Amino acid sequence: MASGWANDGSVQQQIDNTIEDAVARARRDLPHGESLLICEECGEPIPDARRKAIPGVRLCLSCQQEKDLHNSTFSGYNRRGSKDSQLR
Template sequence: MASGWANDGAVQDQIDSTIEDAVARARSGLPKGESAKFCEECGEPIPEARRQAIPGVQLCVNCQREKDLHNSTFAGYNRRGSKDSQLR
């Protein structure tokens, strides 16, 4: 289907790019290295089961929950390019 200046697969390319960016952002937030025995934020002990389940974990469950809530506000980029989104 002809859509002006866009290539035939332009919409799918935008979708793929958005997904790749989201996956890369999620992977960059994964812990790496050796797990800590005590939380970096509050100093509480991190349970052994959590340290084994998530290699490289540095935060206790409560501090991780707070961090996740703070990071969930990421809006990303508007790749739709609709006229309405450009006028706002």
């Protein structure tokens, strides 16, 4: 299959790299170690049930929700490029 300047399998390699980056980012953000008694962001106590449910938790529920909302907007890299620019 003719792919212009791209090598054979380069599209799959880009997809694989994007997935590997996402997995590495998710693993990095997993809690580890001992749970904290107070939130490291706001200083509020972390409920006992939350500390038991998620070992290694460092944030209260409110701060974790804020962090998750902020992280969900991260889109990573657009490794595919624009199809429109390739067709011109």
